[in-house]
Structures are given as C-alpha cells and as structure tokens.
Amino acid sequence: MLGAWRYEDWQLADPIYLGLVLVVLFVVILRRFRGGQAVVVPFVIQWVKPVMIRRTGWPLFFLLCGMISLILAMARPQKVEDSQQRKIEGYDIILAIDLSGSMQRMDYQMGTQQVTRLQAVKPVIEAFINRRKNDRIGIVVYGEVAYTLAPLTFDHQWLRRQTGRLYAGVAGDKTAIGDGLGVSLTRLQQAERIDEGKRLGAFVVLLTDGRSNSGALHPFKAAEIAKSLDIPVYTIGAGGDKRIFGFGISMGNGLDEQTLQKISSVTGGQYFRAADSSTIEDAFRAIDQAEKIEFEATSYVLTEDYFKHFLLAGLLLTGFSGFGHLFQNRQRGGRV
Numbered sequence: 001m002l003g004a005w006r007y008e009d010w011q012l013a014d015p016i017y018l019g020l021v022l023v024v025l026f027v028v029i030l031r032r033f034r035g036g037q038a039v040v041v042p043f044v045i046q047w048v049k050p051v052m053i054r055r056t057g058w059p060l061f062f063l064l065c066g067m068i069s070l071i072l073a074m075a076r077p078q079k080v081e082d083s084q085q086r087k088i089e090g091y092d093i094i095l096a097i098d099l100s101g102s103m104q105r106m107d108y109q110m111g112t113q114q115v116t117r118l119q120a121v122k123p124v125i126e127a128f129i130n131r132r133k134n135d136r137i138g139i140v141v142y143g144e145v146a147y148t149l150a151p152l153t154f155d156h157q158w159l160r161r162q163t164g165r166l167y168a169g170v171a172g173d174k175t176a177i178g179d180g181l182g183v184s185l186t187r188l189q190q191a192e193r194i195d196e197g198k199r200l201g202a203f204v205v206l207l208t209d210g211r212s213n214s215g216a217l218h219p220f221k222a223a224e225i226a227k228s229l230d231i232p233v234y235t236i237g238a239g240g241d242k243r244i245f246g247f248g249i250s251m252g253n254g255l256d257e258q259t260l261q262k263i264s265s266v267t268g269g270q271y272f273r274a275a276d277s278s279t280i281e282d283a284f285r286a287i288d289q290a291e292k293i294e295f296e297a298t299s300y301v302l303t304e305d306y307f308k309h310f311l312l313a314g315l316l317l318t319g320f321s322g323f324g325h326l327f328q329n330r331q332r333g334g335r336v
Contacts, residue, residue: 090292094203120275144215206236210255
C-alpha cells in the first residue's frame with residue numbers, strides 16, 4: 001500500500017484505490033462509443049405511447065456516481081482533528097539474539113514451570129520492544145550463521161510479530177558470537193549518525209547462552225570494531241544452572257561469561273545474567289545515561305473516518321441506478 005495522501009485537514013489512508021476511478025471512466029467511454037443497438041421487439045411502438053420509450057441517462061449517471069463513492073470509501077477518507085510535526089529523542093538499538101541449538105535446553109525455572117533458555121531471554125527481548133517506544137530497534141539472529149531479521153524500525157508491533165516466530169536451531173547448532181556482533185554493527189553504520197568517526201546514540205544488546213565455537217569473525221575482533229565506532233555492547237548471558245533433586249548441584253551450562261564480560265568491558269557496556277530479576281531495569285538505566293539522538297516523527301493524534309458515509313452513498317446510488325434501469329426496461333415494453 002502507498003502512504004496516506006493528505007491535503008490540509010483531510011487525508012486518504014489508502015489512496016491507491018483511486019486508480020479504480022480510471023477503470024470506471026474507461027468502461028463508461030468504451031460503452032458510449034460502442035457500436036450496435038440492443039435487441040428490439042418488433043412493433044413495440046404500437047404497444048406503448050411514444051413518450052414511454054424516451055430513454056434518459058440518469059440511471060447510468062447514478063451508477064457512475066455510486067461506483068465513485070464506493071471507490072472513495074475504499075480509499076478511506078479521514079479528517080485529521082489534531083496533527084503535529086514533532087521531534088523525539090531516543091536510541092538506535094540492535095538486539096543480537098543467539099538461536100543456536102543449545103538455546104532449546106530446558107534448564108531454566110520460571111515459577112513452577114521449566115522453560116528453555118530462549119523462553120528465559122524472551123522477557124528481555126519483549127521489554128526492549130514494548131517499553132523502548134522512542135527507540136529504533138533492529139534484530140540480528142545468529143547461530144552458525146548470522147543474518148538480519150529486522151532492520152532499525154519504529155514499527156514495534158511488526159517486531160513483536162517477527163520475534164514471535166523465533167525458535168532455537170533456526171540459524172544452526174553452533175554459536176558464532178563474533179559474526180552476530182559484526183552483522184549488528186553493519187546495521188548501525190549510518191553516515192548521518194556518525195560524528196568524527198563515532199556512531200552516536202547506538203547500542204548492541206547481545207544475548208547468548210554459550211561460548212563462541214563458529215564463525216569467521218572472532219568475538220574480540222568484533223568488540224574492537226565496536227570500540228572504534230564508540231558503540232557499547234551490553235551482553236546478557238542465558239546459560240541456566242542445571243540442578244539435581246533441588247540440592248543446587250550444578251552440572252555446568254557452557255556459558256563463557258569471561259568472554260561476554262570482556263566484550264562489554266572493551267566496548268563500554270555491561271554484562272548481565274538473564275536469570276537476574278534486575279537485568280532489564282539495570283540495562284535500561286545504563287543505556288539511558290548516554291546522549292540521545294533526535295528523530296523526526298509525524299504524530300496524528302486524532303482522526304475521524306468518513307468511509308461509512310461514502311459507502312452508504314455508493315450503495316444508495318447504485319440501488320437507484322438499478323431501479324432506474326428496471327423502470328425504463330418496463331416502459332420500453334420488451335427492449336433488453
């Protein structure tokens with residue numbers, strides 16, 4: 001769909017449907033210049049008075065107006081009651097999410113329910129999408145390979161739909177932390193946001209459950225690149241402690257906390273554990289200490305739809321047209 005077309009206090013939410021008006025006009029012109037007559041019953045002039053067979057064009061006029069009204073209803077005319085061009089301040093944040101096979105291990109406890117590592121980090125992902133309304137957020141996923149799931153966007157509703165389809169193993173079984181961080185940095189390379197070689201207002205939040213055992217780019221090399229761009233990386237470890245019989249016996253989780261701590265330390269970020277209840281608030285607090293960047297946004301505070309009026313008018317006009325044609329056919333005494 002095209003974007004809304006606006007003139008002063010009025011706008012069409014879906015102006016692409018106006019193209020159907022040209023189709024209607026083409027059909028009308030084609031009908032007007034079409035040769036030939038309709039079938040005429042012989043001697044019909046003897047059955048009716050001459051005034052009865054006089055043909056008018058008002059049914060066609062009603063039909064044309066009705067179809068145009070229906071097309072306008074599809075285009076959704078709206079009156080903008082209150083609109084303003086405003087500027088908001090926020091950050092550019094890339095969520096780098098580990099989707100390796102180990103993220104499906106069920107070694108986290110939420111209440112009385114045992115959940116996978118991916119389910120354990122989803123509250124962190126959802127909090128960024130739902131609560132950082134003034135931030136542009138993008139998503140990179142990685143396992144053996146890394147790729148962009150969503151570029152930076154303000155459309156957080158669309159992001160929620162994308163994250164709802166995430167599942168462990170989709171990017172391979174191994175973990176390429178360096179590649180995931182590298183792809184995240186490329187999504188933040190925007191010339192208009194770079195000042196003296198430093199990327200302003202940008203962060204990477206890297207979530208993983210293990211140690212890097214795959215990929216072309218070493219995690220520390222990726223961290224050095226982030227440091228050179230002045231992009232802090234906040235790392236969140238998602239490895240759970242497997243416990244036996246409730247006695248707190250740890251079986252190990254494969255989480256390389258030292259690497260994650262070094263990545264965050266080198267880049268000026270912080271390291272958190274996904275199991276900690278304060279992880280989200282601490283991460284938000286740390287990010288909000290940085291200088292924000294400015295975005296331009298148009299906010300339509302209130303709009304009133306008028307498509308129902310055009311829909312009703314279109315139905316009435318096409319109905320009158322149908323009755324008009326029926327009435328004229330009866331008057332002509334058999335012409336079809």
